[in-house]
Amino acid sequence: MDDKTLLEIKDLHVWYKVYGGYLKVLHGVNFLVRKGERVGLVGEAGCGKTTTMKSILQILPPGDSRIPKGEIIYKGKDILKMSFGELQRLRSKEVAMIFQDPTAALNPVFTIGAQIGDVVRYSIALEEKRVKKEKIKTLSARALKEVYMPDPERILTNYPFQLSGGMRQRVCIAMSISSPRSLLIADEPGTSLDVTIQDQILRLLKEIVEKQGTSIILITHSLGVAREMTDRIYVMYAGTIVETAPAKDLFKNPVHPYTRGLLASVPKISGGGIARGIPGRIPDYLNPPPGCRFQPRCEYATPSCQEKPPQLFEIDKDHFVACYLAQR
Amino acid sequence: MTQQGNSEILKVVNLKKYFRIGKDKRGPIYVRAVDGVSFNVKYGETLGLVGESGSGKSTIAYTVVGMYRPTSGQILFKNQNIGMEAVRRPLSLKKEIQIVFQDPGSSLNPRQTIEQILRLPLKLHTNTPKKQLKEKMIELLERVELPADYLYKSPPSIGGGEKQMVAIARALAPNPSLIVLDEPTSALDVSVQAKIINKLMDLQKELNLTYLFITHDLSLMRNVANRIAIMYLGKICEVADAATFFEKPLHPYTQMLISSVPVVTEEEERLKPKKVVSIGEIPSPVNIPPGCSFHLRCPYKMPICSEVDPEMIEVIPEHIVRCHLFGKQANG
Numbered sequence: 001m002d003d004k005t006l007l008e009i010k011d012l013h014v015w016y017k018v019y020g021g022y023l024k025v026l027h028g029v030n031f032l033v034r035k036g037e038r039v040g041l042v043g044e045a046g047c048g049k050t051t052t053m054k055s056i057l058q059i060l061p062p063g064d065s066r067i068p069k070g071e072i073i074y075k076g077k078d079i080l081k082m083s084f085g086e087l088q089r090l091r092s093k094e095v096a097m098i099f100q101d102p103t104a105a106l107n108p109v110f111t112i113g114a115q116i117g118d119v120v121r122y123s124i125a126l127e128e129k130r131v132k133k134e135k136i137k138t139l140s141a142r143a144l145k146e147v148y149m150p151d152p153e154r155i156l157t158n159y160p161f162q163l164s165g166g167m168r169q170r171v172c173i174a175m176s177i178s179s180p181r182s183l184l185i186a187d188e189p190g191t192s193l194d195v196t197i198q199d200q201i202l203r204l205l206k207e208i209v210e211k212q213g214t215s216i217i218l219i220t221h222s223l224g225v226a227r228e229m230t231d232r233i234y235v236m237y238a239g240t241i242v243e244t245a246p247a248k249d250l251f252k253n254p255v256h257p258y259t260r261g262l263l264a265s266v267p268k269i270s271g272g273g274i275a276r277g278i279p280g281r282i283p284d285y286l287n288p289p290p291g292c293r294f295q296p297r298c299e300y301a302t303p304s305c306q307e308k309p310p311q312l313f314e315i316d317k318d319h320f321v322a323c324y325l326a327q328r
Numbered sequence: 329m330t331q332q333g334n335s336e337i338l339k340v341v342n343l344k345k346y347f348r349i350g351k352d353k354r355g356p357i358y359v360r361a362v363d364g365v366s367f368n369v370k371y372g373e374t375l376g377l378v379g380e381s382g383s384g385k386s387t388i389a390y391t392v393v394g395m396y397r398p399t400s401g402q403i404l405f406k407n408q409n410i411g412m413e414a415v416r417r418p419l420s421l422k423k424e425i426q427i428v429f430q431d432p433g434s435s436l437n438p439r440q441t442i443e444q445i446l447r448l449p450l451k452l453h454t455n456t457p458k459k460q461l462k463e464k465m466i467e468l469l470e471r472v473e474l475p476a477d478y479l480y481k482s483p484p485s486i487g488g489g490e491k492q493m494v495a496i497a498r499a500l501a502p503n504p505s506l507i508v509l510d511e512p513t514s515a516l517d518v519s520v521q522a523k524i525i526n527k528l529m530d531l532q533k534e535l536n537l538t539y540l541f542i543t544h545d546l547s548l549m550r551n552v553a554n555r556i557a558i559m560y561l562g563k564i565c566e567v568a569d570a571a572t573f574f575e576k577p578l579h580p581y582t583q584m585l586i587s588s589v590p591v592v593t594e595e596e597e598r599l600k601p602k603k604v605v606s607i608g609e610i611p612s613p614v615n616i617p618p619g620c621s622f623h624l625r626c627p628y629k630m631p632i633c634s635e636v637d638p639e640m641i642e643v644i645p646e647h648i649v650r651c652h653l654f655g656k657q658a659n660g
Contacts, residue, residue, distance in 0.1 A: 044517040166609050194380035194544060196606035199588035203605075221517060224547075224590025251592055265522035267547040269574050269589055270596050274551050277522030281487045 005073075006183060006215050007033040007056070012070030014051055014060065014239075016285075022066065023285035025051050027239040027293065029070075030312060033183065033215050038206075040226035040247065041219045043236035044262075046282050049219045052236075053185050057097060058087055075182075092122045096176035100188040102168035106160040113156030116140040116175050123179035143178035144171070147204060166197040170204070177208055184209065184216045190225065202229055223266055227251055232318070235259045238283055238293040241312065245319035255321045257298050292323070300325055336404075337506055337538050338369040338392065343401035345387050349614070359613050361387040363562035364401070366640075369506070374532070374539040376553030376570070378546060378585070380610050384562040385542045389510045392540065393427045405506070423453040426499035430511040432491035436483040442469075442494055443479040446501055453502030468497040472527060489520035496528065500535070508540045513548070525552060546589050547596075550574055555646075558582050561613055561621040564640075568647040574599055578649045580626045603627070620652065628653055 009031035015022040025048050033039050041049050054060050056072055058079060072079040074090065082090065099105040107115060120139045124131050137156070144152035147170040160168055169189060176184055186205060190198030206229060209216045220226050226233050226247065233250050235243040235258065243256040254260045264275035280297040283289050289296050291306040298305070305324060312320040313327050343365045346358040362384040369375045379385045390396050392403060394414030403411050405425065414422060429435035436445060446465045450456055456464050466476045472493040483491050492512060499507055509528070513521040529552065532539060541553055549556055550570055557567045558581065566579040577583045583604040591597055608625035611617055617624055623633035630652060638652045 044519060164609050194610070195546070195588040196380065196584055197609060198590075199606045202590075222590055223518075224592050227592055228590050262519060263592060265518040266592050267522075267525075267545070267551045268593060268596055269547045269550050269586065269591060269599055270593070271550050271571065271574070274522045274525055274548075276526055278519040279523075281489070281520070 004034045005032060006035045006075065008073045010071040012055065012072065013068050014055055015066045015068060017064045017066065021286055024288055025239050025285050029239065029241055031234060031241065033217060036213050036215055037232065038209060038216050038218065038230040040230035040233040041217060041236060042221065042223055042226050042233055044221060044282065047236050048239040049236055050187055053097065053187060053217065053219060056185065057091055057095060089126060093126065093179065094181060095183045095185065096181045097185040098172050098176050098187065098189050101192050102165065102172045103160065105172055106168060108160055111156065112158050112160065112171055113140060116143060116178060119175045120178050139178060143174040146177060146208065147174045165193050166200065169193060169201050173205065180212060181214055184214050186216060187219045223263060238288065240293055240309065240322065242294065242323065243321045249316065249319050255315060255326050256323050257300055258294050335370050336368045337371050337406060339404040340368065341366050341402040343388070343391065343403060344399045345391055345396055346399045357614060360562050360616060361613055365564055367557050367564060367567060369538055369540055372536060372538055373554040374541050374552055376549040376556040377540065377542045377559060378544065378549055378556060379559035380544060382610055382613060383559040385559050386510055389427065389508045389540065389542050393425055393508055423502040424504050425506045425508065426502065426504040427508040427510060428495050428499050428512045431515050432488065432495045435495055436491055438482060438484045441480055441482050445494065445498055449498060449501035468501055471500060471531065472497045488516050489524060492516065492524055506538045506540065510542045514543065514545065546585055558585065561610065561616055563621060563650065565622065565650045566648065572647060577601065578643060578654060579651050580604055580628050581622050
């Protein structure tokens with residue numbers, strides 16, 4: 001670990017309790033974010049992207065989840081060992097998260113002003129005992145201005161239903177940048193929006209991150225979004241990281257069969273048809289397959305793939321692949 | 329399917345669908361979901377209908393299958409007017425036009441087995457003898473590459489992609505000639521999407537089907553459609569051949585759409601128009617701006633745009649655009 005590292009997840013396992021046992025969702029996730037870096041986390045639905053991110057903020061459902069193994073080291077401290085007070089500080093000053101569906105993320109019965117105001121108040125309250133209402137209001141309005149909302153004063157008095165989907169997502173981004181943060185986690189920020197609006201939101205995020213020097217983790221299922229937005233990409237499959245590389249390398253030279261299948265499945269605007277896709281589906285987490293979790297769907301699978309899960313193996317500078325194929 | 333006199337299986341002429349949502353002093357308020365749309369679909373082709381949410385593409389789909397009655401305008405299916413609700417349509421017409429919905433989780437009854445789901449259209453629309461029903465159902469499942477024992481499963485116990493395959497099998501059951509696909513893969517992952525799209529393309533060839541394919545995903549459209557129509561606020565702004573569309577987009581809105589698509593190769597990057605960046609949002613269909621409905625977001629806005637609604641102009645044969653930029657050229 002060098003001083004450039006902001007967040008490092010080591011061998012993280014997360015289980016969810018269900019009737020009949022535990023869903024072994026995350027299975028040894030290793031993840032690294034450097035200061036000022038834009039990192040993408042890509043994978044299909046149900047592969048554990050959001051679970052990984054929620055475990056950073058410790059907002060997994062408390063009774064139903066277990067972390068049997070692993071470390072999440074943020075600025076040199078293990079989040080899993082933090083006290084409640086430290087966690088509150090982490091959530092209000094250090095790390096912010098933007099959720100996929102802005103409609104669900106905002107409370108429909110409070111005004112935008114009340115909701116941004118809460119975030120602002122908590123982040124100031126840690127230092128100052130008394131927080132003036134005017135200060136909250138000016139800071140909230142300033143945050144809205146940062147995300148190019150027209151007429152921020154009026155928006156503060158509006159309710160979420162009075163805004164369009166794109167505007168709501170802007171409000172959520174405004175909340176997350178209302179006080180300076182070191183890490184922004186964006187969980188599919190444009191997925192529930194139209195392409196033209198998604199494009200606007202992503203450009204806005206990029207600009208903010210560049211201006212403030214914040215690190216960002218962008219979760220997405222769209223490889224295209226990851227390619228345009230990030231410096232380095234992690235590809236996740238069934239609770240394991242299967243490949244990680246600088247964005248350019250990953251698209252030029254994908255190695256893991258899953259990454260390749262995923263990349264081939266993306267329809268291109270230059271035409272040329274669509275590949276056959278990847279057969280099968282994500283495994284049952286209650287009884288995950290032995291060895292490599294991708295092995296039942298993999299066309300190159302050999303008997304040895306069933307024995308032991310492959311570890312990440314460096315094939316090029318900063319390009320890691322968890323596949324026996326790459327090691328040979 | 330035998331080719332008929334003209335080559336169009338579906339012809340929509342000046343279709344309008346307004347929904348009344350309330351009233352004020354000046355009279356009733358309408359959402360103008362579809363506002364004067366004309367297009368045609370040829371036998372055996374895939375016509376792609378693309379637009380952002382609220383552009384009226386699903387309303388067109390539902391009107392074509394007869395879930396809504398058009399406010400005005402005509403829908404001609406094999407030269408027969410079908411501008412009525414499905415209840416008033418003859419059974420033979422309902423059989424010909426089938427639909428696959430966006431979310432298979434809610435379009436399949438979770439309390440029925442797949443056997444029950446597939447039996448209804450077979451019983452209703454075909455003369456299959458009772459003894460052969462099961463055989464026929466297994467055949468349908470085989471068409472979409474599902475094993476025969478899926479007959480006894482229920483939708484919640486199978487995956488999202490498989491559910492959509494069942495929905496496709498159900499649409500195929502009455503032997504239709506036109507299938508309306510309303511965002512059939514937007515709820516699914518890319519690897520599953522690829523599988524479903526390929527299956528749909530194979531089925532089209534095997535069974536001589538015509539598709540009206542609705543989606544908001546332009547890159548998907550490029551790979552499935554023969555021709556594409558772009559919709560904005562209840563109107564079509566550009567119709568062209570799929571390849572021309574991406575190489576030479578004419579309408580500023582089309583350019584904005586294409587420049588917003590996230591892409592994965594450098595080859596695609598070159599296709600993106602650089603000049604038009606996405607600004608603004610789609611206005612509410614209750615208050616459609618006067619003149620060209622796109623002028624609020626258009627980078628090439630001219631004074632005329634906020635006053636006069638442009639006409640559809642055929643700039644190049646088979647490439648139709650509704651924009652004042654090209655009207656001027658056509659007039660000299």
